Amino acid sequence: MSPHELGAADAARALRRKELSPVDLVDALIERIDKVDARVQAWALVDRDGAHAAAQRAAEEIARGVLRGPLHGVPFGAKDIFYSAGLRTEAGSKVMADFVPTYDARSVARIKDAGAILLGKLHTTEFATTDPAPTRNPWNLACTPGGSSSGSAAAVAACMIPLALGSQTIGSNVRPASYCGLVGLKPTFGRISTHGVMALSYTQDHVGLMARSVEDVALGLQIAAGHDPGDPSSSRAPVTDYVAAITRRSAPRIGLLREFFARATADVVRVTSDAVERLARAGAVVDEVKMPASFRAVHAAAYLITRPDTASIHAERYAQKADLYRPGIRASIELGMLIPGDFYVRALRIRSQFRREMLPLLERYDVLLTPMTPAPAPEGTATGDPQFQVPWSLSGLPSITVPCGLAASGLPLGFQLVIGMFTEARLLGAAAWCEDVLGRGGAPTGV
Amino acid sequence: MGRDELRAKYATELRAAAERRLGAARAKALEPNIEDAARWMAEVATFPVDLDEPPAFYAEPAP
Numbered sequence: 060m061s062p063h064e065l066g067a068a069d070a071a072r073a074l075r076r077k078e079l080s081p082v083d084l085v086d087a088l089i090e091r092i093d094k095v096d097a098r099v100q101a102w103a104l105v106d107r108d109g110a111h112a113a114a115q116r117a118a119e120e121i122a123r124g125v126l127r128g129p130l131h132g133v134p135f136g137a138k139d140i141f142y143s144a145g146l147r148t149e150a151g152s153k154v155m156a157d158f159v160p161t162y163d164a165r166s167v168a169r170i171k172d173a174g175a176i177l178l179g180k181l182h183t184t185e186f187a188t189t190d191p192a193p194t195r196n197p198w199n200l201a202c203t204p205g206g207s208s209s210g211s212a213a214a215v216a217a218c219m220i221p222l223a224l225g226s227q228t229i230g231s232n233v234r235p236a237s238y239c240g241l242v243g244l245k246p247t248f249g250r251i252s253t254h255g256v257m258a259l260s261y262t263q264d265h266v267g268l269m270a271r272s273v274e275d276v277a278l279g280l281q282i283a284a285g286h287d288p289g290d291p292s293s294s295r296a297p298v299t300d301y302v303a304a305i306t307r308r309s310a311p312r313i314g315l316l317r318e319f320f321a322r323a324t325a326d327v328v329r330v331t332s333d334a335v336e337r338l339a340r341a342g343a344v345v346d347e348v349k350m351p352a353s354f355r356a357v358h359a360a361a362y363l364i365t366r367p368d369t370a371s372i373h374a375e376r377y378a379q380k381a382d383l384y385r386p387g388i389r390a391s392i393e394l395g396m397l398i399p400g401d402f403y404v405r406a407l408r409i410r411s412q413f414r415r416e417m418l419p420l421l422e423r424y425d426v427l428l429t430p431m432t433p434a435p436a437p438e439g440t441a442t443g444d445p446q447f448q449v450p451w452s453l454s455g456l457p458s459i460t461v462p463c464g465l466a467a468s469g470l471p472l473g474f475q476l477v478i479g480m481f482t483e484a485r486l487l488g489a490a491a492w493c494e495d496v497l498g499r500g501g502a503p504t505g506v
Numbered sequence: 507m508g509r510d511e512l513r514a515k516y517a518t519e520l521r522a523a524a525e526r527r528l529g530a531a532r533a534k535a536l537e538p539n540i541e542d543a544a545r546w547m548a549e550v551a552t553f554p555v556d557l558d559e560p561p562a563f564y565a566e567p568a569p
Contacts, residue, residue: 262563356553359546390539397523398543405550407561
């Protein structure tokens, strides 16, 4: 296996055993970027000099027996809405042209503190909404990688980086991960600090992770999770040992949410159902279950919350630079200025009711399972249909996507596992068990 | 009032607010988005939220 193909945990092990040097690993990834990124266009900025210098420091520390943390010497990437000290952070927008933050987003800082090396910034749709990034799907360059975390998904899938930070307000982390054949995690709202991440919504923004295995996502969460006084919505819930949790694998009791299957294409239903049958043959107990009544209003509530939030967050910039915004984000801001306050509050009450009505299902099953998306990645630039992610972005419940097969077109498909608040350890354990049964996602054929 | 009537009423109100606040040109550009928002508003207005249901701002407390 070439160094650029190593996952984050495998690379960290190889570095600790001195089978590989951080400098060679950074060089291998930059060589890979130089080979494929002209076609994939995942990177907004590659910090060649900074990454080299950090790799050199990491190598010297290893030689002295110093390991700063579990990702010592391992490169990672961050979506270009995450602040990165000294590195241009433009959120895919002319509004932020040449903006250089003076500090790192808390999640970026925590991963760096664990010894990792920030290799660069990954393309996003403008301000993580709908105006597309230039990025293409490594499985088929005619298709979108999904969005808004487009570059994060494409870069990990094309083996240009083993681990990436993304974000999700509606469906922007786990959907692109699934479209690109990856494992993607959207933790519980408040599990990872959003401090230093350009906001879209005060109560639906989540920092997410993408990698090529459940183990790598668990490792990333272990490092990035935890309370942060700089983020008022950041939780004080204790951080569990997620890496240890995935070693305790057993067949889960799965609640299959049929409403989602009814909205998916026949191709998606076939692939997902085949995967569920394999899980059942391996010992999972599978029941079909129904979503609660409030599911009906979840989509509307999510947008009635996020649009006014976006309008408020962008108010000052919009007042000065409205014409620099592309059409999708501009319309989101303007629509948010028009939605009456009583509808905003009613949507927040629907969120509360939906969370409460989900509890019996979450208590009865280890995990709930749905197809990840209604269809595989579409052709063109539109970032795909987020309807299967909306309930969990609205409610803050954690979800993870695990690759489960290929569509007839050859594009990857995943399913989604959902669990109760702050129980990511059990979610990752169930996902790791599914990964054992189904195997890891394959490699893309488009690059 | 049924959901479709409410949707039409909300769309009219949003159009008027857009013209007043953003001008006629932007209101026209926003027409598809206004239709979306009117549909969302009709959906939540007709959903029977429990009378004593509080708004949920942040996540539930940790277990």
